[in-house]
Amino acid sequence: MARRVVGVVGPDAGASEMVCKHAYELGREIAIAKWVLLTGGRSEGVMDAASRGAKSEDGVTVGVLPSSDARGMSPSVDIPIFTGMGQARNNINVLSSEVIFVCGMGPGTAAEASLALKARRHIILVSPDEIALRFFKTMDPERTHIATDASEAIDIARGLLLRGD
Amino acid sequence: MARRVVGVVGPDAGASEMVCKHAYELGREIAIAKWVLLTGGRSEGVMDAASRGAKSEDGVTVGVLPSSDARGMSPSVDIPIFTGMGQARNNINVLSSEVIFVCGMGPGTAAEASLALKARRHIILVSPDEIALRFFKTMDPERTHIATDASEAIDIARGLLLRGD
Amino acid sequence: MARRVVGVVGPDAGASEMVCKHAYELGREIAIAKWVLLTGGRSEGVMDAASRGAKSEDGVTVGVLPSSDARGMSPSVDIPIFTGMGQARNNINVLSSEVIFVCGMGPGTAAEASLALKARRHIILVSPDEIALRFFKTMDPERTHIATDASEAIDIARGLLLRGD
């Protein structure tokens, strides 16, 4: 039977230290929960931090990459999916994740969070800024959640997955 | 030589009358400017209104559809591109448009506006609400523009295209 | 109402002079028939030759490109669709074409002809070699057609489009 897959999305270059810390913790907790971690697979920022966190607890990490080969891939990705599709791959990430954790914000991250809502996935914004929270809450109050840290985000995800939403 | 292609993005079902009026006017003005109009091609809301506006002035309309056939396609699309890719097609729309006009807001529209900024395209928000404007301005102040109506939006686009940005 | 769109597929670099001559003639005849020509949009081989042929008769040419910008694009493309998806864009080409003309053969062309059959499109092989003809005929005898030259290929397409297959 298919394993439970959850996604962590966030900026690559330019992600703050705090944002990367949240991503690393999310990766750890996802591995502890025995979920498969799916990210965009790149070697910087949130994607790399989450993948490293998951590997620190021996989790399984999937990277759905924009590129057609391994250049710029996080060394903490176990299973690389090379799409060769650039940012069009963002939609694959959200369709393949039962719940999407959002750490930090930027154009690519905003695209993924928006596509997640479009695909009726729940998004959990970890320590978001006020404007981003209001923007997504306004579009879909029911599927936009907020967590102050990784641990609270995991609890929210666990609740959603139990409900089967 | 390739023609100038500009995009209009916005919600399908649920677009307000005012938003559709802006989209129709944008389509008209785009046709008058001899630009090719690119939309998501669907038969409702902003995509249909913009395409109808362009056809009222004998413009050329391209629809890059999520579907693999003509079901749900606007009758005002001249040249349908059937992607069969769902929302992954959004990235094609922004890559293929030199400038993107944004009418109304929703998860699909937010994804397109975000992907546009990621691809370093300028977006022109037509009469946006306060939160959406602040959200995109915060992410990319230089490439996020605001217009009160279609006519002002076209003037901004003309300026950007002349500058060759 | 949407215009009739037909596709011409074939190799870029490495297409023989004879293959390019067929492609040019196909482009000319497609324009004369008032159909829109869709190709992969690149500046070499069959895609460029067909597009040039169509423009010689003032036809409309669409190029669905693997790239995310105009580098390597045929100057005879009117309306470029930048997919940024590499060869994954081949499926868009066949879904968007009512009939697919195949000039020459190679891995990319074989992928497009195969995807066309998978999508239940008719393919018309123009002066194919014996092995290619047998390969596609074996997979789908009903939808695989052969023509000795561009003019015969256009006649076959016209018959198929009239039947509405």
Place this chain on the structure above:
Amino acid sequence: MARRVVGVVGPDAGASEMVCKHAYELGREIAIAKWVLLTGGRSEGVMDAASRGAKSEDGVTVGVLPSSDARGMSPSVDIPIFTGMGQARNNINVLSSEVIFVCGMGPGTAAEASLALKARRHIILVSPDEIALRFFKTMDPERTHIATDASEAIDIARGLLLRGD
């Protein structure tokens, strides 16, 4: 470090019993070799048989699906990647596989084998018919291999992966 991923492609409905037997054996041997198996993920024919074979030896199975959800997915897929892209997903399968095993033939399979050659991947045709073998051999003699059964196919793959081609 990323695990070694290899692909098995072949028809879904309509795959013969012999073809499915080869696919099952390939799956088994891939799992024994500790490679990750990647297929198109569907619940019929070659994709399902290969995935079942891999699970019989406790292998890891990835399914890159044309659909946007689990309908029609093989129960032997561990990690589903939902692309929502139909046959455009075929290119992802070949980019993500270091070597591609081809069992049986049909339009979708031919597209994947062709895209594999286009992406400069080696393909190993397991017990192919004469026409298919000649077709692919003609296009790329260096990267088209033939094996009489699963065991020989695995030996060829092992040789190619050692060479690092």
